[in-house]
Amino acid sequence: MGKTGMGKAGAGEAGMAGAGMAEAGMAGAVRHRGGYTYHSAEHSHAHAYLMPCVTGILSGRGAGLRIFDLGCGNGSVAHALAGLGHEVAGVDPSKEGIAHANAAYPELRLERGDAYEPLAERFGQFDAVVSLEVVEHLYAPRDYARTLAALIRPGGFAIVSTPYHGYLKNLALALSGKMDRHFTALWDHGHIKFWSIATLTTLLEEAGLRVAEVHRVGRIPALAKGMVLVAEKPA
Secondary structure, X not given: OOOOOOOXXXXXXXXXXXXXXXXXXXXXXXXXXXXXXXXXXXXOOOHHHHHHHHHHHHHOOOOOOEEEEEOOOOOHHHHHHHOOOOEEEEEEOOHHHHHHHHHHOOOOEEEEOXXXXXXXXXXXXXXXXXXXXXXXXXXXXXXHHHHHHHHEEEEEEEEXXXXXXXXXHHXXXXXXXXHHHHHOOOOOOOOOOOOOHHHHHHHHHHOOOEEEEEEEEOOOHHHOOEEEEEEEOOO
């Protein structure tokens, strides 16, 4: 979502524009030194391995859910979830992303907004919050986690994805000479937090949620491209 390393004021647009994009490269946007530039409302390449996991999780938790997409980018995920019969709203600070979303999917309530705002006061609470490839961009992830938790109704849940990091994958990156590319140090407004299952679990549990499921996706588990956590809010 957005505020990368620039503090809380005016930093949201660059960071959360990366929502829905794992380990770089996408169809609906182009990564460049100033962040992501959206040129369509299409899925990114990362959705090829993220969305089957997300839709599988949702299918086991009921039909016609009210879902909030926290970091909706160009609206492609929100549109896909609405196509499955869910009621979807969402926010993203990217003016360009929301413009594409509103043009392509005018039936959805997708607006400019920020994870550091009191979004539950503006939108209410939801059965589920989906937040894909957002948390790695955040300067203040605890503020994000509190906003995310506030958007979930008692008994509801969140689905949060981020690039996966673990010992064997980090070792493979180092041995293959791909560490610099992976950690994107020269990408302005890029990834600034590199989460493991343990650290992301801690973040969500500090916000009052309970991690119920962990999925590693995109490759064999030890070298997974991404991870998807399901965190439940007590009833």
